[in-house]
């Protein structure tokens with residue numbers, strides 16, 4: 001019986017995920033995963049109201065899944081929405097793609113296939129990359145600490161007990177370095 005319940009929950013969770021990812025890819029086509037080598041999308045958007053997944057893609061993930069949970073909770077959708085607006089202004093929504101989305105040295109890195117001259121998209125990416133550096137990577141609250149061995153911003157609740165320093169101290173060191181003119 002337990003097994004049946006577990007299977008049902010898994011099935012329900014999967015259906016929910018497919019629906020969510022489907023909706024995400026419809027509104028933000030740049031989140032559609034694509035084959036790195038062929039450059040082909042994993043979704044057929046010829047009927048854009050009913051985009052169809054091209055096997056082996058099955059809606060189980062989107063590029064946004066590479067954004068750590070805390071950041072995704074705090075600003076993931078808001079960022080996609082702003083980028084979407086800017087791309088519509090640029091008349092570039094269908095061409096634009098996320099090439100890679102990841103965390104590096106405690107900061108969000110969002111790489112794309114380029115934007116038109118004068119596009120607002122690079123500024124939006126820059127704004128949220130900066131916000132990510134001060135946002136708990138785990139839960140999305142404002143970060144107060146930063147771990148040094150693996151550089152990650154955390155709030156007090158999520159911060160591991162050892163190896164962290166206050167975030168202000170961390171960025172102060174950074175600014176000192178900038179003042180000294182070393183890179």
Ligand SMILES: [Zn+2]
Nearest residue numbers: 136139155158
């Ligand atoms: Zn937290």
